[in-house]
Amino acid sequence: MTENKNSHQICCVVNCNNTYKNTNNTIFYNFPNRSYQKDLKFKWIKAVNRLDDNGKLWLPNPRSVICSKHFVGNKHSNDPRSPSYVPSLFPKVYKKKLTDSNQADERKELCFTVCKCWHSSNSASTQACIPFSFLNHLNSGSKPIPSDKACGVDHRKSLSCLSCEAFHGFESIKNEKSLKDITGTFFSVFNILLKLMPNVNRLVVSNENALLIFLMKLKLGLTYSSLAVFFGVHRTTISRIFTDTLLTLSVKTKNLIFWPNKRTISVLLPEAFKKNYPNCRCIIDCTELKVEQPNTVEHRVYMYSRYKGSYTVKFLVAITPNGMISFVSKCYGGRSSDSFITNDSGFLALLESGDEVLADKGFPGIKTTDENVVIVMPPFLHNGRFSEDEILETYNIASVRIHIERLFARLKTFGILNKLTIDYLPFIDNIVHMCCVLTNMQAPIIKQ
Numbered sequence: 001m002t003e004n005k006n007s008h009q010i011c012c013v014v015n016c017n018n019t020y021k022n023t024n025n026t027i028f029y030n031f032p033n034r035s036y037q038k039d040l041k042f043k044w045i046k047a048v049n050r051l052d053d054n055g056k057l058w059l060p061n062p063r064s065v066i067c068s069k070h071f072v073g074n075k076h077s078n079d080p081r082s083p084s085y086v087p088s089l090f091p092k093v094y095k096k097k098l099t100d101s102n103q104a105d106e107r108k109e110l111c112f113t114v115c116k117c118w119h120s121s122n123s124a125s126t127q128a129c130i131p132f133s134f135l136n137h138l139n140s141g142s143k144p145i146p147s148d149k150a151c152g153v154d155h156r157k158s159l160s161c162l163s164c165e166a167f168h169g170f171e172s173i174k175n176e177k178s179l180k181d182i183t184g185t186f187f188s189v190f191n192i193l194l195k196l197m198p199n200v201n202r203l204v205v206s207n208e209n210a211l212l213i214f215l216m217k218l219k220l221g222l223t224y225s226s227l228a229v230f231f232g233v234h235r236t237t238i239s240r241i242f243t244d245t246l247l248t249l250s251v252k253t254k255n256l257i258f259w260p261n262k263r264t265i266s267v268l269l270p271e272a273f274k275k276n277y278p279n280c281r282c283i284i285d286c287t288e289l290k291v292e293q294p295n296t297v298e299h300r301v302y303m304y305s306r307y308k309g310s311y312t313v314k315f316l317v318a319i320t321p322n323g324m325i326s327f328v329s330k331c332y333g334g335r336s337s338d339s340f341i342t343n344d345s346g347f348l349a350l351l352e353s354g355d356e357v358l359a360d361k362g363f364p365g366i367k368t369t370d371e372n373v374v375i376v377m378p379p380f381l382h383n384g385r386f387s388e389d390e391i392l393e394t395y396n397i398a399s400v401r402i403h404i405e406r407l408f409a410r411l412k413t414f415g416i417l418n419k420l421t422i423d424y425l426p427f428i429d430n431i432v433h434m435c436c437v438l439t440n441m442q443a444p445i446i447k448q
Contacts, residue, residue: 011067012060014050015091018067027068029076031060043086081240167230170208183215184413189441190215196252197245204233205241213238214245218435221415243427250430253437259326259350270446273321276396277376280321281355283404284347286338286362287411288312291420305334313420313428316341317411317436318357323403323445325436331428338362348373358401403445411439 009028011018018026032041048066050058068074070087077084166172173179176186183190190211197207205213213227224242228235265281273280291311294300305312312334318327329345342348342363351357353372366375378397379390386394412418414435424431 009063009065011070012050012058012064013048013066013070013087013090016067016069018069023067025074027075028065029068030062030065033062040086047087047090049090080234081237169231170206170212173212182220183212184219185215185438185441189438192441193249193253196249198248204237205231210241210245213241214249215438217242218414218416218431218438221417221419246427246430246434249437250433253434256437256440257325257328257433260320260324262352262355265320268320268322270322272400272446277321277356277358277400279354279356279374280358280376280400281351282318282320282326283358283401284316284318284342284363285360285401285404285408286314286316286341287408288314288334289417289420291425292422294422299333302333302335308334310334313425314341315432316345316347317404317407318347319404319407321400321403323407325407325440328433328436331432339364339366342366358397360401406445407439410442410445411435414438 009019011028018028020026020028031044044066045057045059048058052058066087068076070089071077072082072084072088075084076087079085173182179185179187179190185193193215194207194211197211199207209231213231216222216230217227224235224238227238231238262281269278269280288305288308289312290308291303291313293311294303300311303311303313305314313331314334314336315331316327316329316338317325320326327347327350329341329347332341332344339362343366348366348368351368351370351373353370356374356376358376359366361378361380363375363377368375376397378394379386416424416431417435420428
């Protein structure tokens, strides 16, 4: 776009009389005309929203200009992420006038469509019921229902779309079940997280939709491109919203994964633990998440897991006896052993004298600083068979350790953990943390 200082040129926006001659410090921009700027040019035309005398969308000529008063900050930006990339400031009177005329035209077109569909259905000897609410909607002169493009169905081919609702982000979530299906959370949790979001004046999406994008990405594991289709913005915008929300909420929810004191653990100890493990402080285990093949040989060696036979990241989780996540380590390459992660993660420093920690056989190399800390593991097989006491001990440990396996099963319902790509790795600790936070905010694993 080039600056145009021709005093005979007038800003193309209706009700704007700015020219180079009668304004100071105002810049005039030609519409984008290069071959690679077709999409941007259309966005400018759509933003201006001007109609010709024949009612069709106005198209600029090579000399058409728009003044800088219609851009945020009074200056056009070449950065697609900037709010001043496309003109957005227009006279309210002009927009209202266009809206009224457009609605009248759209009502006429919709009435024609309804009549045509009704005639077609009668000709085919079928009965199609048009909702009275829809007809009243047309007659009342209110805002028309979403257009063909909005709902993705051709109204001229099917009457079923007359009662459909296009996806409009958070506004389309009408009940708890809908929210639970696409985010794994309820409104109570959603509102808590929303209050933790910064009050950013987003021109693209609202805070509610930014949080919805973030939660849908975690729960469903959708690609950025898929979410871009749902919310009608560019995939890079979706990526930026997800990353910004992830980093913000990771900091704000840091204390939602915490280490309870011994008295709290004792008071909330389930009946299943009181007989055999009354001093149990937590249950620990490591879990692995598959990742696509790393780019470098060094990373491949570090992340290859012989147990899984693929490239993985691995982290340690500790849960209280009542099933709450109380500790999550950072993520390690799949090559790291359970014992190494436990010793390196700082978990052992949290234990106190007299604590019992339930673990499986993958933690033989744990070294605690306090000799009174007991690591309870199933007995190892000797001489080809278990004794009666060893069988009973194995059963007792398994009967309570099963809760951490249930926790992992719940954690892995977050689709993003099942489709880890290389671009997630810089944020993998944050992603795992947020999945654990959201898991803690669900109903308890042990109903007692």
